[in-house]
Amino acid sequence: MDTLVRLLQLLVLLLTLPLLPMALLGCWRPLCKSHFPYLIAVLTAKSSYKMESKKWELFGQIEGFMGASAKVELLDLGCGTGASFQFYPAGCRITCLDPNPHFEKFLVKSMAENRHLQHEHERFVVAPGEDMIQLVDGSMDVVVSTLVLCSVQSPRRVLQEVQRVLRPGGMFFFWEHVAEPRGSWAFLWQQVLQPTWKLIGDGCCLIGETWKDLENAQFSQLQMERQPPAFRW
Structure with missing residues (x-):
């Protein structure tokens, strides 16, 4: 099986051969950063219907969390285009954070289309999830991470930062794609596509075992539900 994976990986890399010299010369990453938001916008438009009912179910819990104040300070971590x-x-008063500044114009559009939300001074914080120094300890009631932990340098450090910025009793909502069960055909194709997709997807890892990072983060309570691949991007 390992030999088959390596052969298929090589085939995929050959099909995307122009990417390799660009990556080695260091000119692919800046280009990817500037064009990645357009790819995400297209993927969001094509796949949002698959996730819509589950997102309503997941984020509907925020309303029950609001209580009498009917106000929530919410950090959209790795906000991307503002798809959520x-x-x-x-x-909800939203603070947006993403390491890619090229998402800003997409965020402005999403903000204009979602006037039921308040945006923290229309602020877009450009920073990695591993170092959210601009955000004060305990300043957030809710943190949301949607398809983010797959592409960060250190999921462990990001989760530490999430715990730091959450107030006591705050909630962390996450929606992540993860490695399929080992030995499955889905996992085989994740392995095959991983080297190429990591280049195209701005560092996204298809075979991450994110649930282990969440378990090791030692939140006071942790609820996870695994969805079949049809619900994932």
Whole structure:
């Protein structure tokens, strides 16, 4: 099986051969950063219907968390194009954080389309999840991470930062794609595509075992539900 994976990986790399010299010369990453938001916008438009009901179910819990104040300070971690804005209940005040500054114009559009939300001074914080120094300890009621932990340098450090910025009793909502069960055909294709997709997907890892990082983070409570591949991007 390992030999088959390596042969298929080589075939995929050969099909995307122009990427390799660009990556080795260091000119691919800046180009990827500038064009990646357009790819995400297209993928979001094509696949959002697969996730819509589950997102309503997941983020609907925020409304029950609001209580009498009907206000929530929410950090959209790795906000991307703002694809989750429509699912947040009215009364949320959103702080957006992403390491890629090229998402900003997409965020402005999403903000304009979701006037039921308040945006923290229309602020877009450009920073990695591993070092959210601009955010004060205990300043957030809710943190949301949607398809983020697959592409960060250190999931462990990101989760430490999430715990730091959450107030006591705050909630962390996550939606991540992860490695399929080892030995399955789905996992085989994740392995095959991993080297190429990591280049195209701005560092995204298809075979991450993110649930282990979440378990090791030692949140006071942890609830995880594994969805079949049809629900994942």
